[in-house]
Amino acid sequence: MELVIVGIGIIVLLLLIIQFKLNTFVSLVIVAIGVGIALGIPMNKIIGVVEAGIGSQLGHLALVFGFGAVLGKLVADSGGAYRISVTLINKFGRKKIQIAVLIASFIIGIALFFEVGLVLLIPIIFTIASELGISILYLGIPMAAALSVTHGFLPPHPAPTAIALIYKANIGMVLLYGMIIAIPTALIAGPLYTKFAKKIVPDAFARTGNIAALGEQKKFELKETPGFGISTLTALFPVILMAIATVYELLKESLTFSSNIKVDEAIAFIGTPGMAMLLSLLFAIYSMGIARKIPMKELMNSMSKAIQQIAMMLLIIGGGGAFKQVLVEGGVGEYVAKMFTDLSLSPIILAWLFAAVLRICLGSATVAALTAAGLVVPLMAATGTNPALMVIATGAGSLIASHVNDAGFWMFKEYFNLSIKETFATWTALETVISIVGLGGALALNLIV
Template identity: 45%
Template sequence: MPLVVVGISVLVLLLLMTRLKLNGFAALLLVAVGVAVVQGIPVKEIPDVLSEGIGGQIGDTMLTIGLGAMVGRVMGDSGAAQRIADTLLDAFGPRWVQVAMVVTSMLIGVTMFYEVAFIIIVPIAFTLVRVTGANLLWVGLPMSIALSTMHSFLPPHPGPTAVAATFHASVGLTLFYGLFIAVPVGALIALLWPRLPFIKAMNPAIPQGLVSERVFDDEEMPGLGWSVFVALFPVVLIAGAAVTDMATSDESPFLHSVAFIGSAPIALLLTLLLAIWAFGPRIGRSLSEVSASCSSAVKAMAMILLVIGAGGAFKNVLVEGGVSDYIKDVTDSWSISAIVLAWLIAAILRVALGSATVAVVTASGVVLPLLAGSGAHAEMTVLAVSCGSIAFSHVNDPGFWLFKEYFNLSVIQAIKVRTTYTTVLSVLGLGGVLAAEWALDLLNL
């Protein structure tokens, strides 16, 4: 039974990494090979399956994470990140630093992928931790939770947008309704979770090499205008492309150019070039100093990228092994509410495969034939699938490893923190969707 294989593989992976202390990259690849053999993938095809999984995952994330880490380190070594952090502290005060992170993350996360926004904001979180002496999770966890909520619940992020197209739902209405659910639910969990005793007991250190350890005097730091401009530059490019895409369906060279400039890798590459000049020669730092900052960031990212790539290999083995097809066949005959079924299938696929994108696409294919006769609003069903796809993030989710490595957690600690918050977000999101569906029916909308 495929789900039993998934469960056993996760337990074996945890054993290798916690009891035997095997490196995460090696452990993930070893378990992926074992699962491929058990699932009946021909031995001669296993190397290609692993390579496709690593290549697909690294191809999606390497440019984003690598360029974002360079931008963050250049800003950190010049004092720009500290300038923004000090300004947030002045505006909100140390007591409300979590609110500052939630507001910032939600505004940026509406249009930016989780990984992109995470890489851009995390240097500011690290700097706030260093300046205030607060626990890393106290500052960083609200940021991650807010970004997870925006990325998973709302278009124009890829999962919800793809489901909206499948269900012929209005992207604009989906975003409108989704904001009323995502903002309160995300803010509640973001502010509550760091206060839980089992979270407060953890006190991880900032990973070395990802942020400058120097504390700058006021006159040494760049101005707030340039610091904020560079930090928001990729946000404006990516958000502009997303809004343009939502607002028009025309095909023209101009729109293609906007989409090109607004793609995450190009936006971050342009931001890096801007940061090199703005926080290098413009303020009297040599290009060799700025280049050293970029090199330091790349060295610190090497193992993180390897582990994320291996997570992609593990995910691809599960997909190629037919786990998603098995779940689709099992759930075809279930007779329950279309909204609950949509959420449940997406959640099961998320647990089994780790990929939120695969979960939402497969779940939408199962639910689509039921949608016409169910009476459910298409937009609410889109949100139900999207909420389900965030549940139970664990070791087969490459995003889990990004979270674990940046917050310097053990595997067990990451499960306690990330798996729990993503599951509660998903369940509360479903509750919000059901309440919104009831309200729309009551109002005859």
Template identity: 50%
Template sequence: MPVISICIGVALLLILMMVFKLNAFISLIIVALIVGILEGMSPIDAMASVQSGLGGTLGSLTMIIIFGAILGKLMTDSGGAQRIATTLIRAFGKKRVQLAAVLTASVVGIALFFETGVVVLIPLVFTIATAAGVPVLYVGMPVIAALITMHGFVPPHPGPTAVASVFEANIGKTLIYGITIAIPAIIIGGPLFTKLFKKEDLEVEIPKGLFNPKEFTEEEMPGFATSILTSLMPVILIAAKVIVEIFMPESAIMPFFDFIGNPNVALLLSVILAFFTFGLNRGRKMKEVMKSLTDAVSGIAMILLIIAGGGAFKQVLIDSHIDKYIIEIMTGSSLSPLLLTWIIAAILRVALGSATVAGMTAAGIAAPLIGATGVSPELMVLAAGAGSITFSHVNDAGFWIYKEYFNLSIGKTIKTWSVMVTILSLVGLAGVLILNMFIK
């Protein structure tokens, strides 16, 4: 039975890592193979699925993570991150440092994939927390909450936009409703949630190679405009593509913006720009700039492998057709279409780990309900989005990205990340049901 196989797999993964202290990448590969075999796959087919998952995950994320890490390292090594941090702290005050971080992450999160936003903003989180004298997670958790909420709720982010196309929802209305729901979700799941922890619970040891604790003088740091423009260049390029897609989809310039707005290309162009703004123009020699690049890549090597292992586990679950099993269970339910869509997306999210797969699959299942019930397609988009970001655990690449970048144990990751995204999901569902009372 698929659910039992998944439970066995997750329990075994936790035992291997927490009891036997086995490396996460090796543990994930072992568990992925075992779950595949338990689900009736031959050992050869299970290994083929693992290889497919490894390649598929690395193929889509490798350049994003590497270029993002390089951009972040150049930003911190040049003093650019410190410049942004000190300017934000000066503008908002140390007591409102969470607000400054959340606003930044919310803007970034609209245009960027979650993974891209994380690798771009994590060095900034470390810098802000250090400069403000607060625990890293005090800033980091609200930033992550903003990024994952935008990932699930707000077009033109690719996730909600793709789900909106399935439901044939109006993008403008979905954007307005999504922001309306995202604001309280981020506040509750981010800054308010951190208040439930003691200060020492929010302290973490910053991973080596991802942050430079050096204090720069005023003269050593690049200007604020240069720092913010370079660090947000990926956002600007991707947002430009989105704007052209919305307002001039048939324009002759669309192919150009399609290219520069691709996350991999946008980050590559941003890294090249950073070689000058954060390197050569600051008097650093190319050899020094390349050392930052080397340090950044070596610092994320294991992170890449662990994320790939999570992708292998996810692929085995998909190839063993757990999604079809769940669909059969849910078909014919008499629940509210909004609640049903959320439940389907949430179950798929917990079982498969992928928010995108969960949201799109839930949309495909629930799309016929719009014509039958007259429910708002825009709210159906948000219900699927809310369900798709619920309880994230060891089969989700996002879980491992958060865990490794903040250098946390599995237990602390579940206590912070897994609970946080569940809060965001539940607040999102509540918002959808409340809006449904006023929208006809």
């Protein structure tokens, strides 16, 4: 009965968002309240559960998400992202242009959220394609693959960071395993899949694109942008800090060396996501601004715009947390755990499957990941599955089969001037490839670690 209630709730959520065009955050709160009542949570406690869900989710995530948005905005507005892209593309040359685009998009994708990275990189892709006389889609697929992989697998992006908290996974280990899986996944879904896409929809590769859909673009002169080294270091700084803490812990455990408590505390301190993002932001203010003599007022304007742009996304994530909390309080997670305890189905596969079904129904990768994590977390605890790999599997499932209920589908269609069929054969297919390969990578690592 519990799963029937959840299923009805998801259908109602789908209707509210797609049919009635109601705001996603409001829809999530309404459905969370309705599902909570149906699950038997006392009516006088429902709002308290919803508030607890929103608070617990945003309490951990607001720092990372907020600082991450500002960091990405500073890198973008300074021309750092432009410098990274152009330098790598010039370095690799025409023959390896797809690899250059993939690497540039991957680096930028770590610092910028998916939609921002897409809007930033497409004009660069269009310019390079025009100069080299090649298809924009030939470069667009690797770009989208890299941005999507970082969005789904790697902290400090919203979904992997949020579900890492739900699963109580070490963020550093999520980052380490995520990198191991993300790199081959991006190669398969990017340059490799492009070869198949050209055979399936050859006409799509003749499109000229629609750069007007991006609106007015900021123009950069390469000589006026920050250097490649400092731009790359700034974009990757949070990853480096979290990686240092993770590697230190792994070395400490494997080599069993005697360590200093103060050193342990200091390294753990800088490696926590919130602190890593704060230090990275301060570094970006200096490297992308002060060091280049950009007025502090201009830097603060960029920061304000970044926060404004993510305000609704923060609320949506909070709404996802409310829905998750209702499922937990209503006993749905325990019911699912009991239901699958006697089956041999891996929690990794189950997490991927739940996230995949929710993604197809709801469109939002973040909401799908949060809801799926709330359902399977008791099962993960019961089986002792590696929580970092559960994060990767859930993130992979939440990317599958992006279609007409996902904003990314329409963005890709409009920017590359594709038909619906061509968008399914390119964008939807590459998202599905990422999802399946990501699951395979999580299962393979689960056999080793």
